[in-house]
Amino acid sequence: IICNNKADSLGGAIFCNNSSPLFINNTIVNNQSLKGGAIYCTAISNPVFENCILWGNSANDGDQVYLYDEPSDPTFNYCDVEGGSAAFQTNTNAFYLGTYTNNLDGDPNFLNPTSASGVNYSSLPVDWSLIPGSLCVDGGNPSGNYTGTDILGNPRVSYGVVDIGAIEYLNTGIIEMDSNYGVNI
Numbered sequence: 782i783i784c785n786n787k788a789d790s791l792g793g794a795i796f797c798n799n800s801s802p803l804f805i806n807n808t809i810v811n812n813q814s815l816k817g818g819a820i821y822c823t824a825i826s827n828p829v830f831e832n833c834i835l836w837g838n839s840a841n842d843g844d845q846v847y848l849y850d851e852p853s854d855p856t857f858n859y860c861d862v863e864g865g866s867a868a869f870q871t872n873t874n875a876f877y878l879g880t881y882t883n884n885l886d887g888d889p890n891f892l893n894p895t896s897a898s899g900v901n902y903s904s905l906p907v908d909w910s911l912i913p914g915s916l917c918v919d920g921g922n923p924s925g926n927y928t929g930t931d932i933l934g935n936p937r938v939s940y941g942v943v944d945i946g947a948i949e950y951l952n953t954g955i956i957e958m959d960s961n962y963g964v965n966i
Contacts (some may be wrong), residue, residue, distance in 0.1 A: 792821030817847030854879030
């Protein structure tokens with residue numbers, strides 16, 4: 782879970798510079814920056830996001846994703862991205878040509894999220910669990926290779942399906958935010 786961070790310039794949650802990391806079952810929410818509230822990519826960066834939630838992030842340019850150069854084209858599979866790929870913003874010399882498949886654009890419906898983006902909204906307690914009826918429940922890639930449990934110890938795959946986001950919908954868990962040390966579970 783990457784939440785309620787603030788970058789003074791680029792990439793409120795993730796800044797990719799000539800890198801292509803793999804992100805599986807992440808919840809990237811309520812982060813803030815000038816460009817790329819959630820993700821900023823430059824210098825031929827092609828990260829892969831699978832079963833991830835990008836929601837509530839804010840920026841002057843590219844609330845969820847900002848692409849600086851043309852060769853930077855992240856992949857999104859089975860994610861819930863606010864605004865979809867049409868909302869990605871780019872530098873004037875770039876456009877998005879990455880793979881974007883089986884994604885959603887609907888409120889993930891968290892149990893008890895922070896009220897807004899940025900460090901001023903890191904209230905206690907916070908719970909990024911999905912509520913019943915969330916589009917993210919059972920919405921993940923059914924053929925992925927996953928760890929045995931989520932960050933709360935819940936089974937990651939249940940009845941052959943996986944959720945989108947960091948916490949599987951089985952049991953709710955309280956996550957406390959500590960502005961000095963990050964997430965305490």
